[in-house]
Amino acid sequence: MVDTNSRQIIIDDTTLRDGEQTAGVVFSLAEKKRIARLLDATGVGELECGIPAMGREEQASVRALVELGLNARLITWNRAVITDIQASIDSGVGAVDISLSVSDFHIEHKLHKSRDWVREQLKQALGFAKQNDLYVCVGGEDASRADLDFLVELMEIARSLGADRFRFCDTLGILDPFTTFDKVSTLASRVALDLEIHTHNDLGMATANAIAGIRAGARFVNTTVNGLGERAGNAALEEVVMALKHACGVDPAIDTGRLVELSKLVGEASGRPVPDWKPVVGEKVFSHESGLHADGVLKCPGNYEGFDPAEVGLARHLVIGKHSGRHGVQERLGRLGLNLGRLELEALLPRVRGLAQGLKGALTDQELLQLCHDHHQAGASHPRQVC
């Protein structure tokens, strides 16, 4: 296995390109600038920021992002045609992704061309980009379905003509992490050219596949904030970052404390609010209700939390509901200024559970206090005020 600690992983976030390609999503220029600035401040190394060949408005917005003077490298998406690359040059960027279909399926059913045609397009487009001193990523669209020997051949052409890296795209999101690992490690072992992993979430494996690609040797990884992107989306920036840090022990060199802020900004700008249960950044992913878990977290958060919620800008919540236990209720009442003894708590607990069942949800502080009051009126001893 490749030692991921020995090389810095570079995140190329494509929220502003693949993310905006989500059906029905459009960012205004002001939103693009805010997102780009925040991604940059978070430490993301590269931003794929648009498709200049789409026309003047897109070119103007790419130029406006260039003029922000960010630390992150800005890169644009291009088909392997010279007019696309010229449009990128006219927008002021110094880096391009030159994308071309590499699977026989796409070559036959989408392009209606041949492998030879693909080779020639690559040579022409890459030659033109390099004549213009651009940093070039060659993007292998539908690489996950492509013949590996053909990919090696294209990567060799790319390397010999000065390409800076090759993007392995699981365009349809059909790989699993084991196959991703095998394919990427084969390419890494056969061609001396940096690899980038680009994954989609159609089977819910975008993040896992991105991590597999990195472990197999990819030094670059594509992400989008909240996993925005075509169909089911791309690998989510926040998931890849925290998985690198906590599952792989790799420092992603990202200010993780801004991930929630970033997630909210993109959620609003895209009109796709972040679900409460979204891994890493969802508002309620650090909520605990069940008696065992709440008690465990109260004893030591590490019992039931893989990382501190503050690491990503979230807070922990102990929820009072159907599965609550004595310690959770005691802790909440304590914070509300009531100190109940063990017997009182045990008597109260069935009422808490009954009310939660009736509400089909959690109790608010007010509902819990009212329940205490009713319980007391019904004859229990008076709870002591502790404040």
Ligand SMILES: [Zn+2]
């Ligand atoms: Zn994509």
